[in-house]
Amino acid sequence: MPDERNVSVSSDFYEKMGEDVKISDVQNVMETLVEEHLDKIMEGSGVCTCDYCRADIKALALNKLPARYASRLEGNLITRVDNMRRQASTDVIAAIMEAVNTVGTNPRHEPRK
Numbered sequence: 867m868p869d870e871r872n873v874s875v876s877s878d879f880y881e882k883m884g885e886d887v888k889i890s891d892v893q894n895v896m897e898t899l900v901e902e903h904l905d906k907i908m909e910g911s912g913v914c915t916c917d918y919c920r921a922d923i924k925a926l927a928l929n930k931l932p933a934r935y936a937s938r939l940e941g942n943l944i945t946r947v948d949n950m951r952r953q954a955s956t957d958v959i960a961a962i963m964e965a966v967n968t969v970g971t972n973p974r975h976e977p978r979k
């Protein structure tokens with residue numbers, strides 16, 4: 867198990883990674899968590915699952931949640947996601963369900979028959 871308190875990266879780590887890897891390469895961990903739950907919740911709710919509605923619901927849900935960025939270069943992104951999953955799953959699911967209700971009652975396109 868890596869020690870999570872030790873997140874500093876030695877300079878030779880970057881040398882091993884090569885020059886094509888940028889320090890600014892970060893990922894919003896919340897987006898990963900939203901993606902994990904999005905399709906299942908949408909299918910379960912019976913909301914329209916077209917690309918427009920899916921993107922709207924994802925954007926709305928992410929706007930309700932605090933962004934949590936993690937550097938891919940820290941090498942412990944998976945650990946971060948696992949910790950976040952435990953802490954934030956309830957919030958993530960609630961935000962998605964709220965977004966599903968909002969988009970479901972007011973889709974950008976005409977309701978399907």
Ligand SMILES: [Zn+2]
Nearest residue numbers: 914915916919
């Ligand atoms: Zn739709």
